[in-house]
Amino acid sequence: MDLQLVWFGLIGLLWAGYLVLEGFDFGVGALLPALGSGDDAEDTEKRRRVMLTTIGPHWDGNEVWLLTAGGATFAAFPEWYATMFSAFYLPLLLLLVALIVRNMGFEYRHKRDDVAWRRRWDLAIIGGSVAAPFLVGVALTNVVRGLPIDADLEYAGSVLTLLNPLAILGGLAVLALSLTHGAFFLTLKTTGAIREDARRLGTTLGLGTAVVAVLTLGWLGLTSGSVWSWVTTVVAAVSLLGAIGANARRREGWAFVGTAVTAATVVATYFLALYPDVMPTTLAGGTSLTIENASSSPLTLQIMTWAAVVFTPVVLVYTGYTYYTFRRRIGTQHIPAAVAVS
Amino acid sequence: MGSLDVARWQFAITTVYHFLFVPVTIGLSAVVAYFHTQWVRTHRPEYYRLTKFFGKLFLINFALGLVTGIVQEFQFGMNWSDYSRFVGDIFGAPLAFEALLAFFLESTFLGVWIFGWGRIPEKLHASSMWLVHIGTVLSAYFILAANSFMQNPVGYRFNPETGRAEMADFLAVLTNKVQLVTFPHVVLSAYMVGGAVVMGVALWLLRREAGTDDEPLYRRAVRVGAVVSLVAALGVVVSGDIQGKIMTEVQPMKMAAAEALYETTDNAPFSVLSIGPLDGSEATRIIEVPGLLSFLGTGSVDGTVDGINDLKGSERAMAEKVVERYGPDVAPLVLTDDYTPIVPVAYWSFRLMMGLGFLMMALALAALWVTRGQGVPRSRWWTVVAVVGPLLPIFANSFGWIFTEMGRQPWLVYGLMTTATGVSPSVSVAEVWVSMVVYTLLYAALAVVEVKLFLTYVHRGAEPFVDPAEHGDADEDAPLQFAY
Structure with a gap:
């Protein structure tokens, strides 16, 4: 089998896994002000702790999907990794800052019983959780849309090239989808008022997502789509509408599955529109990066394939185990008194 | 500065900073896992309290190691x-393996450990911290394999068609002889750090709590930390000695720079300290040990150690051979004016690495001595030991890396690619400056926050024992034992 194609597909899967998994924890983080504001200060604090505890055991593992996507790109398509990471220099810097402050927020917020301290880390969590999916969307959309890449496979644009309307729309689509996905995750994992509020907000967010996602995928489809990318576009749209419907009928599991499928099929659409390029050029006389000219040697691809075949199932098993272990719904009554130092 | 210099400074700043937390993570995860296992085995409250206490300190540290590690992979x-582009075919694979085998394990089971209190069987709970630890060690293995390739490229072939180095033998990359000795050296140094952190923190609390019920608790922690640190240190010395000989063989220039040895010498001495510019002109060596450099480099006091002046020529010859073999296209990759690293940096970082390490060993011995029996460290100097103890091996680690990376210059991949040719051509100086300033400011701010938080938690000491068995989990609405 053609291993270049296999690795193109696997990297697509890693991105899909990333948007499906970290997507909901981005959503939960970004919805802190919307769903984590209660009747009084104490209620607000408890609600926020409930929300953060639902993603507590998972966000760190979820983020590894991004690192693995990066590492796999480096190993399987070094030229793609090199061109993409140097082209998206400033957006990636922002993404890293967003992830850093957000992760520190998760870890440090509860470490001091001090209102000002917690508010600052809340801002870090919210800001990071909004910025990161937006930036991921901008980057991925630019990859598919095409960028000025010269004959030496070097990026020849500037940071302004990256801020084109389609890419910004793509950023908003990933952000909106993460918010919806996060809201549906909360309906599934919480009890009480948060669950109800998340359900109501989820409907609004879902409809908003439908608009930006359809616009993004439609625009991408018209410029660089294939038959198969239109098929996945339709699947994405149908699953999103199904998710909104399931949410309205309090079928929380199905609503969450629906947005998960949407996230995965959005990535599939991107990758199908991209194939056989990995980074098309918009420059006359430039060279597009393809799965052929960007890839590693056959030996490296073989080694990587064996590693993926052997170890991915193991990872999936223990990841599944954690979701099973922490499957219980959480409500404000489960939140213990703060144990942090003041 | 051009973008090359700024990119190098950025790599230095972000990597040294990242590696302040890495050894603590590796070492402390092992000690916490040990305490946790002891708790599960004996159900003695002191182990529960030590697990919780050092577990919190571990997490405060882990957060920073994690976030600064993401920057590394993107950088x-x-x-x-x-x-x-040039080495991705070889260098990318260990990074991908690291993510797949180590990062997932580490992150997932850390989540299980943090939130597992009262929610999973206790044996599984203790095992989850061991799995975190195994993840950190695996991670070290793969990233060190990648680094060892840069020190001593093996298992590759140059492909003139693509102009890249390509994988020829992955097993050779993973069992690089530099790797096989660097890995134990680095992991044992991390245990040394983990032990030292436990020792230092507990020493401070032992002095404060002397005479209270908590005295034995902290005495135990001091002794566990000191023993871990000392035993690990012995391994660090042994592996470091072997490493010196391998380095003399594969990177003789680095060894010569470590002693600022300009002329090839038999029975070469090792200077403990020196005064002067270390540029080959008159230098005053203080406390010179005859034959020691020869011994470190060759295993015999009479061995010949090549000097910088001769090695300059042989490095150029090595580079010219590469050009001869692979054609003029590779000339820009390997040819440069001077093949000498910055000698004072190599010389001093080498001494600081060893000196701080040996000092830590002395402090650990002293701590064991003073806490023997019912002993309590009374002198106020022990406060200094408590603070300095953990910092010594952490900085020894930093200097070790500064030595090994700066000693490799001007090479990025030894004998194959100079650092000047590795930088991103499409990234502007302004962009590199922006990212360097952003990282530096952000990292500095985070350092202040983490140190303050760490000290606050140290000051609070181990929490009183609450039997987790009495914490009923039968009631569906009972509060969780841990929540964010």
């Missing part, structure tokens, strides 16, 4: 895209 592509 190769962002700042060093030509390097990534």
Whole structure:
């Protein structure tokens, strides 16, 4: 089998896994002000702790999907990794800052019983959780849309090239989808008022997502789509509408599955529109990066394939185990008194 | 500064900073896992309290190690895209393995450990911290394999068609002889750090709590920390000695720079300290040990150690041979004016690495001595030991890395690619400056926050024992034992 194609597909899967998994924890983080504001200060604090505890055991593992996507790109398509990471220099810097402050927020917020301290880390969590999916969307959309890449496979644009309307729309689509996905995750994992509020907000967010996602995928489809990318576009749209419907009928599991499928099929659409390029050029006389000219040697691809075949199932098993272990719904009554130092 | 210099400074700053937390993570995860296992085995409250206490300190540290590690993986592509293109075929694989085998394990089971109190069987709970630890060690293995390739490229072949180094033998990359000795050296240094952190923190609390019920608790922690640190240190010395000999063989220039040895010498001495510019002119060596450098480098006091002046020529010859073999296209990759690293940096970082390490060993011995029986360290100097103890091996680690990386210069991949040719051509100086300033300011701010938080938690000491068995979990609405 053609291993270049296999690795193109696997990297697509890693991105899909990333948007499906970290997507909901981005959503939960970004919805802190919307769903984590209660009747009084104490209620607000408890609600926020409930929300953060639902993603507590998972966000760190979820983020590894991004690192693995990066590492796999480096190993399987070094030229793609090199061109993409140097082209998206400033957006990636922002993404890293967003992830850093957000992760520190998760870890440090509860470490001091001090209102000002917690508010600052809340801002870090919210800001990071909004910025990161937006930036991921901008980057991925630019990859598919095409960028000025010269004959030496070097990026020849500037940071302004990256801020084109389609890419910004793509950023908003990933952000909106993460918010919806996060809201549906909360309906599934919480009890009480948060669950109800998340359900109501989820409907609004879902409809908003439908608009930006359809616009993004439609625009991408018209410029660089294939038959198969239109098929996945339709699947994405149908699953999103199904998710909104399931949410309205309090079928929380199905609503969450629906947005998960949407996230995965959005990535599939991107990758199908991209194939056989990995980074098309918009420059006359430039060279597009393809799965052929960007890839590693056959030996490296073989080694990587064996590693993926052997170890991915193991990872999936223990990841599944954690979701099973922490499957219980959480409500404000489960939140213990703060144990942090003041 | 051009983008090359700024990118190098950025790599230095972000990597040294990242590696302040890495050894603590590796070492402390093992000690916490040990305490946790002891708790599960004996159900003695002191082990529960030590697990919880050092577990919190571990997490405060882990957060920073994690976030600064993400920057590392992105940095190769962002700042060093030509390097990534040239060696990605070989260098990328260990990074992908690291993510797949180590990061998932570490992150997932850390989540299980943090939130597992009262929610999973206790044996599984203790095992989850061991799995975190195994993840950190695996991670070290793969990233060190990648680094060892840069010190001593093996298992590759140059492909003139693509102009890249390509994988020829992955097993050879993973069992690089530099790797096989660097890995134990680095992991044992991390245990040394983990032990030292436990020892230092507990020493401070032992002095404060002397005479209270908590005295035995902290005495035990001091002794566990000191023993871990000492035993690990012995391994660090042994592996470091072997490493010196391998380095003399594969990177003789680095060894010569470590002693600022300009002329090839038999029975070469090792200077403990010196005064002067270390540029080959008159230098005053203080406390010179005859034959020691020869011994470190060759295993015999009479061995010949090549000097910088001769090695300059042989490095150039090595580079010219590469050009001869692979054609003029590779000339820009390997030819440069001077093949000498910055000698004072190599000389001093080498001494600081060893000196701080040996000092730590002395402090650990002293701590064991003073806490024997019912002993309590009374002198106020022990406060200094408590603070300095953990910092010594952490900085020894930093200097070790500064030595090994700066000693390799001007090479990025030894004998194959100079650092100057690895930088991203499409990234502007302004962009590199922006990212360097952003990282530096952000990292500085986070350092202040983490140190303050760490000290606050140290000051609070181990919490009183609450039997987790009495914490009923039968009631569905009972509060969780841990929540964010």
